[in-house]
Amino acid sequence: MTNSKNYGYIRVSSKEQNLDRQRIALIENGINERDIIEDKQSGKDFKRNGYLTLKNSLLRPGDTLTITELDRIGRNMDMIKTEWRELQEKGIDIVVLDTPILNTKNKSDIEKKLIANIVFELLAYMAEKERIKTRSRQSEGIAVAKAKGVYKGRKKITHDNFESVYNEWKENKITAVKAMEKLNMKKNTFYRRVKEYEND
Secondary structure (H helix, E strand, O other): OOOOOOOEEEEEEEOOOOOHHHHHHHHOOOOOHEEEEEEEOOOOOOHHHHHHHHHHHOOOOEEEEEOOHHHHHHOHHHHHHHHHHHHHHHHOOEEEOOOOOOOOOOOOOHHHHHHHHHHHHHHHHHHHHHHHHHHHHHHHHHHHHHOOOOOOOOOOOOOOHHHHHHHHHHHOOOOOHHHHHHHHOOOOHHHHHHHHHHHH
């Protein structure tokens, strides 16, 4: 596509951090500095002015988006998957400088689908690796606390009428909000307790 453009996107999580490393990497890979969009904001959600402008107003089918690492477009794995899909559906090619195998530029549709599958498998692997690391840190912390005699364990919240309220909710007799009111639970606590109950 003759009128296609190459855009770059760079992001750091706070105003104190520096974008120079990412900017230089993009310029060295042929991105014009005026076509580099930046955000100094956390990647926990997509309420980022630079990225929203880029995605909704600048990028057109046939254009290419270049990023230094996959997590520049989002911190949460599900968010990255969703974003990757949306960019692909818009006809945007993606170049990831530190992982060339993920680049979709000049690839056929079947190759792009294969790359998308690699991205999703990679994200699942990274997420699982992070979960294992977190569990390992927690176990180490608990072991240290137990050795010091300060670990008491997490107190499990129990409600005598949880099962009956849960059944009412599951049978669509009451809404989740009503169930939370009856149990005097916050949303996160309610759904965590549901998960525990269903796993048991």
